[in-house]
Amino acid sequence: MLLSLISKQLKMLVRNKQPLIILLVMPIVLITILSSALAGVMNRTAEGAIQADLVIVDSSSWEQESEEIKLFLENEGLAGPAQDSLLQTLEENDPIFVLQNSILSSTEIEKYLKVENGKAEDLGSLRKNEQIDGILSFPVNFRLEYIKYAYFNTGEEPKFELFLNQNSEIRASIVQSIIEEWQRGYSQSLALTKAGIPPNKVIGATEQVIKIEQVLPKGERTVPSSIYYSIGMLVMFALYIPSFLAGFALQEVQWKVYDRIILAGVSSTLYVLSILITGTIVALIQQALVLMYGSLALGIDWIGWPSMAVIVLSFSLFIGGLSALLTTLQFKTGTEGVANVFNGLVITIFSFLGGSFFKISDISETLANLGSYTPNGATMKAILSIQSGEKLSGIWLHLNVLYIGIFICVLLSIILFPRRGAKS
Numbered sequence: 001m002l003l004s005l006i007s008k009q010l011k012m013l014v015r016n017k018q019p020l021i022i023l024l025v026m027p028i029v030l031i032t033i034l035s036s037a038l039a040g041v042m043n044r045t046a047e048g049a050i051q052a053d054l055v056i057v058d059s060s061s062w063e064q065e066s067e068e069i070k071l072f073l074e075n076e077g078l079a080g081p082a083q084d085s086l087l088q089t090l091e092e093n094d095p096i097f098v099l100q101n102s103i104l105s106s107t108e109i110e111k112y113l114k115v116e117n118g119k120a121e122d123l124g125s126l127r128k129n130e131q132i133d134g135i136l137s138f139p140v141n142f143r144l145e146y147i148k149y150a151y152f153n154t155g156e157e158p159k160f161e162l163f164l165n166q167n168s169e170i171r172a173s174i175v176q177s178i179i180e181e182w183q184r185g186y187s188q189s190l191a192l193t194k195a196g197i198p199p200n201k202v203i204g205a206t207e208q209v210i211k212i213e214q215v216l217p218k219g220e221r222t223v224p225s226s227i228y229y230s231i232g233m234l235v236m237f238a239l240y241i242p243s244f245l246a247g248f249a250l251q252e253v254q255w256k257v258y259d260r261i262i263l264a265g266v267s268s269t270l271y272v273l274s275i276l277i278t279g280t281i282v283a284l285i286q287q288a289l290v291l292m293y294g295s296l297a298l299g300i301d302w303i304g305w306p307s308m309a310v311i312v313l314s315f316s317l318f319i320g321g322l323s324a325l326l327t328t329l330q331f332k333t334g335t336e337g338v339a340n341v342f343n344g345l346v347i348t349i350f351s352f353l354g355g356s357f358f359k360i361s362d363i364s365e366t367l368a369n370l371g372s373y374t375p376n377g378a379t380m381k382a383i384l385s386i387q388s389g390e391k392l393s394g395i396w397l398h399l400n401v402l403y404i405g406i407f408i409c410v411l412l413s414i415i416l417f418p419r420r421g422a423k424s
Contacts, residue, residue: 005274006281012248013282019244023286027233028293034229052113052133052171054104054178059120059140062094068144076152090147096138099182112174127163134175135163230294231383232356235376238283238319239347243339245279246326272324272413279323283316307392308383314402315379321409322375328413350374355381372398375405 013019069090073083091097104115118126118135126135138160145158162179164172291308294300302308329338353360353370354377361368371377378401385395 002270002274002277005271006278009245009248009274009278010281013244016244016248019240022240023237023244023282024289027237027286027290031226031230031233031290031294031298034225034233051111052168052174053131054113054115054134054136054175055118055126055132056096056100056115057118057120057123057126057135057137058096059138060142062091062097062143065141065143068141069147072144072148090151094143095146095182096143103178103182109178113178130165130167133165133168133171134179135161136175136179137161137163224300226294226298226300227387228359228384230290230298230300231380231387232351232354234287234290235315235354235379236347236351236356238286238315239322239350239376240343241279241282241286241319242323242326243343245275245282245323246330246339247336249275249327249330269414269417272328272410272417275324275327276317276320276410276413278320280316280320283319284312287312287316302387303389304386304392307386307395310392311379311382311386311395311399314399314406315375318375318402318405318409321406321413324413325409328417331418332416350376353377373401375402378402 066087070083070087073079073086078086100115103109104113120137123135123137126132142158142160145155148155149157162176164176166172291302291312295302326339326342330336351357353367354374355361355368355371356376359368360371372381378398382395382398385398386392
């Protein structure tokens with residue numbers, strides 16, 4: 001009997017062209033339009049979603065400090081060929097030179113950091129520039145003080161200043177992570193030099209890139225507009241499934257089909273279960289088609305398929321549970337008012353908060369946090385997290401929103417379902 005009920009409801013859906021167009025065709029059309037039209041907004045760079053701006057202000061240079069360095073070495077008893085050899089080594093391992101020409105110029109770092117040079121006299125105006133995420137300022141005689149401290153154990157540890165833009169927290173964190181790794185590496189430069197290993201041969205870009213990957217939140221990784229709007233439309237249009245199935249159920253009441261089902265001895269629980277399963281099946285088909293379209297037509301390389309399958313199945317079960325609840329409420333009231341309110345108001349609010357139209361976090365973090373507790377918003381965040389490299393273990397908070405929703409919908413459907421037939 002259960003299979004017969006499910007088959008009947010699926011046939012009613014297939015015979016109605018309007019629901020099929022809205023559920024299957026409209027998402028694909030909107031995905032194509034939005035992903036193309038807003039690609040420039042979503043894809044901020046070709047290689048990464050975020051690129052920080054760093055300005056280096058060097059108040060001196062090796063050429064300006066070389067005479068004082070030579071004088072210091074002479075006072076330490078180094079002259080002639082020994083001094084020339086040491087000077088060459090010191091110049092090659094100049095920490096500022098290595099930072100600019102080895103670390104910051106590497107291909108890995110250039111994806112995340114744009115570097116410019118500034119003048120010491122412009123430091124005040126540079127600090128007021130909101131477009132700059134970080135300023136690294138080296139004082140006069142920094143190299144001399146570094147050589148004294150690192151190679152001769154005299155003097156004080158050389159200081160530099162790092163100014164970070166507090167209004168661009170993520171990009172400023174990128175700058176900070178790189179400079180901290182560079183500073184940590186050069187705190188060991190003396191030991192490396194004594195062992196005959198130049199620091200610039202050891203301190204590369206790998207650790208800095210790993211540090212950046214830790215700083216960047218998952219939602220800020222490279223997620224092109226095609227992926228973002230594919231998921232946004234997927235979760236939004238799935239919400240229309242319950243109202244269509246509830247509308248078909250109400251038609252059965254008006255056509256006296258439901259009365260014959262009751263006379264056949266079908267329990268209300270079984271009928272609710274059939275709606276739940278039907279909604280789940282339709283949602284699975286819809287989401288599979290959208291994901292396939294994204295892969296075949298838009299060239300999206302979906303990753304984490306096992307995790308994606310868990311998310312899609314969980315969301316489909318919620319759609320099934322919501323279908324059962326809307327059907328129950330329409331049976332209870334005997335009108336299409338519940339479905340109309342859901343279509344006209346609830347879906348719009350949920351889609352806005354969930355981020356289907358645009359990144360709601362760009363407007364308000366509070367609204368974004370609220371949207372993450374909507375079923376569609378939780379699903380969208382879960383899928384985007386997987387596409388950003390997150391593991392399944394990191395998205396259970398989002399999935400729990402769906403499981404709680406499923407439980408509530410099914411429980412209310414069973415409790416509220418009219419025992420003596422529906423209103424007509």
